[in-house]
Amino acid sequence: MEEALTLISFGPDGWGDEIARGVLITISLAIATLPFGLFLGFVIALAKQSEEPSLRMAANIYTTIFRGLPELLTLFLVYYGVQIGLQELVKLLGFDVFIEVNSFAAGMVALALVFSSYASEAFLSAFRGIPKGQYEGGHALGLSRGQTMRLVVFPQLIRLALPALGNLWLILLKETALVSVIGLSDLVRQSGIAARVTKEPFLFFGIACLIYLVLAMISSVGLTRIEAWSKRGDTAR
Amino acid sequence: MTAASPATGKAPPPPKPRPWNRDRVLGHVLMALWIVSGGYLLLYLAGNVTSPFVQNYFDDYVEGFVITVQIVSLSLLIGAALSVPIALARASSWRILSAPAYAYVYFFRGTPLLAQTFLIYYGAGSFRPELQAIGLWGFFRDAFNCVVFAFALNTSAYQAEILRGAIQNVARGQWEGGQALGLRKPVIFFKVILPQALIVALRPYGNEIILMIKGSAIASIVTIYDLMGETRRAYSRSYDFQAYIWAAVLYLIIVETLRRIWDRIEARLTRHLKR
Numbered sequence: 001m002e003e004a005l006t007l008i009s010f011g012p013d014g015w016g017d018e019i020a021r022g023v024l025i026t027i028s029l030a031i032a033t034l035p036f037g038l039f040l041g042f043v044i045a046l047a048k049q050s051e052e053p054s055l056r057m058a059a060n061i062y063t064t065i066f067r068g069l070p071e072l073l074t075l076f077l078v079y080y081g082v083q084i085g086l087q088e089l090v091k092l093l094g095f096d097v098f099i100e101v102n103s104f105a106a107g108m109v110a111l112a113l114v115f116s117s118y119a120s121e122a123f124l125s126a127f128r129g130i131p132k133g134q135y136e137g138g139h140a141l142g143l144s145r146g147q148t149m150r151l152v153v154f155p156q157l158i159r160l161a162l163p164a165l166g167n168l169w170l171i172l173l174k175e176t177a178l179v180s181v182i183g184l185s186d187l188v189r190q191s192g193i194a195a196r197v198t199k200e201p202f203l204f205f206g207i208a209c210l211i212y213l214v215l216a217m218i219s220s221v222g223l224t225r226i227e228a229w230s231k232r233g234d235t236a237r
Numbered sequence: 238m239t240a241a242s243p244a245t246g247k248a249p250p251p252p253k254p255r256p257w258n259r260d261r262v263l264g265h266v267l268m269a270l271w272i273v274s275g276g277y278l279l280l281y282l283a284g285n286v287t288s289p290f291v292q293n294y295f296d297d298y299v300e301g302f303v304i305t306v307q308i309v310s311l312s313l314l315i316g317a318a319l320s321v322p323i324a325l326a327r328a329s330s331w332r333i334l335s336a337p338a339y340a341y342v343y344f345f346r347g348t349p350l351l352a353q354t355f356l357i358y359y360g361a362g363s364f365r366p367e368l369q370a371i372g373l374w375g376f377f378r379d380a381f382n383c384v385v386f387a388f389a390l391n392t393s394a395y396q397a398e399i400l401r402g403a404i405q406n407v408a409r410g411q412w413e414g415g416q417a418l419g420l421r422k423p424v425i426f427f428k429v430i431l432p433q434a435l436i437v438a439l440r441p442y443g444n445e446i447i448l449m450i451k452g453s454a455i456a457s458i459v460t461i462y463d464l465m466g467e468t469r470r471a472y473s474r475s476y477d478f479q480a481y482i483w484a485a486v487l488y489l490i491i492v493e494t495l496r497r498i499w500d501r502i503e504a505r506l507t508r509h510l511k512r
Contacts, residue, residue, distance in 0.1 A: 047264075055264030061271050068447075068492040069485055070454035072465060077481050084478050170347075177349035181458055188352055195359060202360035209348040209356055216347040 007198055008207060015194040015204070022190030023211055029107055029176045029186065034169065036112040041119025048120060049127045059120070066117035072178050074114055079106040079182050107179035115172050122164035127153075129160045159230040166223040170216055177212075187211060282486065285479055294471040298483065301467030304381075308453050308463060311385050313446060316392035323397035328404065338397070345394035350452050353391055358383040358459045384456045388449065395445055403438035404430060436507060443499035447492055454488075464488070 010016035047059035066074065083101045090097060130153055138148030180189035191208040195201035242249065255261065285291060326338035345353065361368065361377035368374040376382050407430050415425030457466035464484060472480035 047267075050260050050264070052258075052260040052264045054268045055260050058264055058267035058271055064493070065489065068451075068489045068496075070451040070465065070488055072454040072457070073468075073481065073484055073488060076469075077485060080472070080478060080481060174347075174349040177351040178455075180351070188349070188355065192355065192359075200363060202356065202363035205352060205356040205360050209344070209352050212348040212352060213344065 004200070004203055007194075007200060007203065015190075015198070018190050018194060019187065019204075019207065019211075022185060022187040023215075025104075025185060026173075026176050026187040027215070029104060029111070029179060029184070030169075030173045032104075033108050033111045033115060033172060033176075036108070037115030037119055037168075037172070038165070040112060040116035042123055044116060044120035045123030045127060048124050063117040063120055066113050071110070071114050071175055072181065075107065075110040075178055075182060078110040078113070079103065082106065082109075103179060103182045103184040106182060107176070107184055111172060111175055111179075114175070115168060118168050118171075119165060122161045122168060123157065125164070126157045126160035130156055162223075162227050162230055166219075166227070169223070170219055173215055173219065174212065278482070278486075281479075282482070288479075290471075290475055290477050290479055291483075293475070294467070294480070297462075297467045297471060298464065298487070301462055301464040302487070304461065305450070305453055305456075305463040305465075308381070308385055308388065308456055308461070309446075309449050312388035312392055312453075313449055315385070315389035316396050319389065319393035320396035320400055323393060324400040324404070327397060328401050342394045342397055345391050346398070350388070350391055351455050351458065354384060354387040354455055354459060357387040357390075380456075380460050384459060384461055388453065388456075391452075392445060392449055395448075396442070399438050399441040399445065400434070402441075403434035406437050407433045436510075439499075439503045439506065443496070443503070446499070447495060450492060450495070451488070 006013050008014055008016050008019070010020070044059045044062060047055045048063075050056055069077075079101055083099060086099045086101070090099060134152055134156065135148055138152040143151065176186060177188045180186050180192070183189075187208050191204040195204040198204070323338050323341060326334040327342060329335050329338075357377075358380060361383065365374060368377055377386075411429050411433065412425060415429045420428070453463060454465035456463045457469055460466075462470065464487060468480050468484040472478070
């Protein structure tokens with residue numbers, strides 16, 4: 001027991017600081033991915049609820065692809081694909097340098113692609129929950145289409161989409177673990193190194209799992225708060 | 238299409254021509270992009286069907302596919318068997334049963350599948366003497382067993398939640414109706430409640446199967462040569478990017494076919510509910 005505590009302590013004998021650094025990378029990857037995924041997902045949801053069939057179809061193809069591919073494969077496709085693409089481009093320009101893609105950036109792109117395709121479904125079902133009268137009301141007040149979207153529809157949309165988006169956030173947090181495979185020193189990779197060096201795999205992977213659980217719990221508390229905040233108008237009615 | 242209305246004797250006015258507004262132009266441009274890149278992909282794949290890469294690795298991909306199917310179906314079946322007691326415990330009114338079941342479900346749904354797989358595959362080594370003592374070391378030494386074990390535990394947590402949600406979704410009146418008919422509790426459960434619950438659970442079950450197929454790619458990280466593992470091996474030997482492209486096409490075909498088949502099954506099983 002004491003030995004285990006030494007192993008996870010912060011300091012020269014312990015792996016606490018290494019693992020803490022991994023946690024930081026895991027969290028920053030998830031937080032950095034979120035805005036891109038949300039924005040892309042929202043734009044795709046707009047395309048999906050458009051009246052134009054070709055636009056709807058284009059958006060649906062996007063979601064079919066990124067919801068059908070395993071996340072790990074998407075990650076490899078982005079990581080190696082971008083690397084090879086850039087290499088070819090550089091060769092075309094007449095340079096001969098070896099290019100290595102940053103694994104954080106590759107992870108961000110891959111996770112944002114997957115996240116956005118799921119988020120677009122969440123936004124789409126939220127759009128369907130907003131009655132037509134809201135748009136007509138905005139129109140009757142003389143608001144432009146953009147203003148109606150921004151001032152009338154969007155605040156309600158957030159409230160409707162929040163539960164589903166909260167789930168997606170929890171999934172995103174877990175999916176960041178995959179980026180350890182392409183060499184990002186996140187929580188899983190750091191605990192893997194600690195496990196190999198100390199020959200205590202169960203201890204360190206167990207700790208990694210517990211840290212993910214704690215992150216999920218903190219997120220749940222935060223999400224409940226945000227949901228309560230988004231519903232603060234309900235009680236007044 | 239343009240039959241005259243019986244009331245007025247006049248044909249309806251022709252539909253208004255749709256203007257080429259921003260959405261329509263954008264939609265056509267994007268579709269053109271998809272069609273061009275899809276066509277390019279098809280040409281690329283067709284041009285490579287006889288390439289040395291495909292000749293060298295075709296059999297490996299087939300073997301990998303078989304392993305993937307084995308892992309997914311074994312995990313799903315074992316997970317389904319495990320999920321019934323977990324769901325029952327989770328829905329139980331006894332805290333001593335529901336609390337551990339809740340913790341189990343929370344753990345497996347709250348942590349990444351990759352970390353769980355590592356925990357079992359590498360973590361089993363921490364208990365080598367104990368496992369050897371009860372004769373289970375041989376089981377955990379094999380990566381395939383570990384992966385199936387980890388995936389089965391993971392999916393059992395998800396399936397237990399699906400099952401519990403579906404059973405609780407069945408109206409209380411169904412239980413009361415069964416009791417009024419003088420049926421015993423197990424009979425009500427199996428003949429009245431469960432069939433209705435499973436229909437509600439069909440869609441989430443389908444999603445779970447697809448999640449498991451996608452998740453099974455993780456097995457490749459712990460030295461299993463499933464479809465993803467064979468892909469990674471082929472890429473590391475040939476440095477040919479088409480390794481990943483073939484894998485992407487195969488996974489998309491598998492997932493899409495399964496999704497369509499599942500939609501058919503669902504439509505057939507719920508046809509009595511269609512109005």
